[in-house]
Amino acid sequence: MNESKTPHEIARETLKRLVRGHVPPTPANYQACYNEIAGLPNVAPFPEQPLRQIAHELTTRDPEQIRQLQNLDQAIGRCSWQGVQESLLAFIAGCCGSVREVGGESALPPELAVRLTHFIESVRPALGDENLQIGELFADLLAVLHEMPVDVPKLQGLLADCQHLIRFAAEEQGEIKAALLKLLHLIIGNIGELSLDDSWLKGQVDGLLTVVAPPLTLRHLDEMGRRLRDVMVKQGEAKQRSVEAQEEMRKMLAAFVERLAAMNASSVSFQGKVEQSARQIAGVKRVEDLAPLLDEVVAATRGMVEETAYSRQELQSLQDKVQATEAELVQLHLELDNASLLARHDPLTDALNxxxxxxxxxxxxxxxxxxxxxxxxxxxxxxxxxxxxxxxxxxxxxxxxxxxxxxxxxxxxxxxxxxxxxxxxxxxxxxxxxxxxxxxxxxxxxxxxxxxxxxxxxxxxxxxxxxxxxxxxxxxxxxxxxxxxxxxxxxxxxxxxxxxxxx
Missing domain, CATH: 3.30.70.270 (Reverse transcriptase/Diguanylate cyclase domain)
Known part of the structure; x- marks a missing residue:
């Protein structure tokens, strides 16, 4: 493990890397990214489908083998390596009880040897490459199965050795998985606590905590990943429009201030003209000299009225735009909240989860x-x-x-x-x-x-x-x-x- 960084620092860097790479924060993506930064092995998932295919191809010869195949099916459903091993060993023991004599020596039926080979080749990648002893044992098993006839006693001995090693490896993988889940819960919960003001983000956090609760299934994780991607797209669009709307509000406020300044300038200009006209009227000696001054006062008054009416219309238009933008912002926040609610619903039936x-x-x-x-x-x-x-x-x-x-x-x-x-x-x-x-x-x-x-x-x-x-x-x-x-x-x-x- 990377000793130079604490788990908290690695977790924070993991989240940053997921954001930079626009990678959905699913548990699988988070685990892979975290392991890469921490220098830990990325544990492969349980190979349920290949195991079921192999189990489907196995042929039974008696009720005991039928029972062991049923046990194998249940073990695969529980993702239990121990159950898979025990069921297969019991199934093989049943086959060995009905072995054929070839040249005076007991041997497995060729079809069973082929299926066991396929099984080992399918299981091997799921255990990773860290345990060299398991790799060597699997290589020995494949070598024995490729020999014809198969040396049954040697095969049984190797399978017994493999059983103990695989059980230990499976338990270790289970512990790693549990530790990673615990860490993931801790980090997701911490994000939710730090983001209480963003209810839309808290909804996603709650949805993630629900979906990563054991037992994990790839189907549930895929469904949650698809749902989160949809939510993130909607949130991105809504947030972008919210930023644009706020910029529009800023511009409208600037225009409002400019219009007020223009109105103030017009008012000062009008006041100056009225005072000048009043001084001129005070000095008039003849009635015929009064008419031009009155015309100037009337023209200035008419201009002031028109300017005031125009300014009032502009201010009303700005007010209408502000109200429309405010309503749009409210709607955008509602859309974010509604998008968050998707994380609280079952993606298949749309019922609550x-x-x-x-x-x-x-x-x-x-x-x-x-x-x-x-x-x-x-x-x-x-x-x-x-x-x-x-x-x-x-x-x-x-x-x-x-x-x-x-x-x-x-x-x-x-x-x-x-x-x-x-x-x-x-x-x-x-x-x-x-x-x-x-x-x-x-x-x-x-x-x-x-x-x-x-x-x-x-x-x-x-x-x-x-x-x-x-x-x-x-x-x-x-x-x-x-x-x-x-x-x-x-x-x-x-x-x-x-x-x-x-x-």
């Missing part, structure tokens, strides 16, 4: 206690969502969630709040609603959802959900009420799904 839900829940609880009125909340979970994804794909699954959110919003009151709690779970806040009324509202939503079929191509898909409803009790926190609603939702699932239960 967890951060937005926390803020809305705190607001509703404060209102409930102030008015001494009931507040109910519902936690609903889409039924059989995994089967829907497996059958039709994730795009259709995403479309189903968007459809559910749309139907829910169409049947909610303006005072109700919809938030995506995570995955296929949503929370609905219902102020001024008792437990019984909340249950009844969710049953009505279930009926409406049954009428509004979701279309995937030409196929109609019925979407249902199980829900738990809880009424906030005196002195209870929002998190406790959500836990009670979650338990009630679980009971609804156990009772047959597509049900609503109170908690």
């Amino acid at each position: 967890r951060k937005g839900l926390d803020e809305a829940l705190a607001r509703e609880i404060a209102g409930m206690r102030r008015k001494d009125s009931p507040l109910s909340l519902c936690l609903l979970d889409v039924d059989n969502f995994k089967k829907l994804n497996d059958r039709f794909g994730h795009d259709v699954g995403d479309g189903a969630l968007v459809h559910l959110a749309k139907v829910a919003r169409a049947n909610m009151r303006p005072s109700d709040t919809l938030a995506r709690y995570g995955g296929e779970e949503f929370v609905i806040l219902m102020p001024d609603t008792s437990l019984d009324d909340g249950i009844e509202a969710m049953v009505r939503l279930q009926r409406e959802l049954t009428k509004a079929f979701f279309l995937s191509g030409n196929e109609k898909i019925l979407i249902t959900f199980s829900a738990g409803v809880a009424q906030l009790q005196a002195g209870e926190s929002g998190a406790d009420a959500i836990r009670r609603a979650d338990r009630a939702m679980y009971l609804a699932k156990r009772a047959g799904k597509n049900r609503v239960m109170g908690g």
Whole structure:
């Protein structure tokens, strides 16, 4: 690590470099830039897709191997290197139990040796190049697998050695990831504290803190990155227009001062002419000499009136421009605030995200206690969502969630709040609603959802959900009420799904 700089200095330089390079401040970009400045290795992400492809190609011969493949799938979903290793070792042990005899020696089936080779070649880059011992062991493993027939006892010994080293490396990577996340949270939180006056920036900071909360997924990070880029573009445009509007205000103020000066000069000139005419009138001896002097006074007065009228029109025009510019500045600040709100919304369904839900829940609880009125909340979970994804794909699954959110919003009151709690779970806040009324509202939503079929191509898909409803009790926190609603939702699932239960 770069010993000449403190972590605080490295973090500050990282942020400056991201700004200079116009690089979005996503966790992945921040980690890569920070590691580069600090001289730390940039840990590769967990290779979920290649591992799933390899697992998909493995052939099972008995129920035990089927079970180990299921364990492997779950371990990949948890991004657990230890689980992947244990599942594969158990799977290989099952294969070794059914090895063929080749020339009097036991050997692995050639197709399994090829797949193991592909697996090792896919896993190797994810562990980095720092641990030379792992690299040497992997090279030995590949050499054994390339021999025909494969020396099974030697392979088993090398795999056992690799298991311990890979487990240690995986634990170290997990610790590095946790430390980087902690550092990222600290820096992002510090930026938010230093920028309290800029509510639009605070909204982005809150959104970043939400998205970098474990468990991390590339999908969520990509969605947040796209959303932040959109917000940053809108903020750049609004800020540029704000600077232009302020410059226009400065020019209009200068013109206003110049016009006042001109009016003052005209007034002084008029006063001088009137005083001169008065002295001349005082010395007039004949009536016929009075007419030209009166004409001069009338002409000067008419000129002063015209000048005053013109100045009044100009000042009115300046006032109108100032008011229009002020209104535009107010609108620009509203746009910045609205852009910031995007960081509090789920980019897929446009419902509130967890951060937005926390803020809305705190607001509703404060209102409930102030008015001494009931507040109910519902936690609903889409039924059989995994089967829907497996059958039709994730795009259709995403479309189903968007459809559910749309139907829910169409049947909610303006005072109700919809938030995506995570995955296929949503929370609905219902102020001024008792437990019984909340249950009844969710049953009505279930009926409406049954009428509004979701279309995937030409196929109609019925979407249902199980829900738990809880009424906030005196002195209870929002998190406790959500836990009670979650338990009630679980009971609804156990009772047959597509049900609503109170908690």
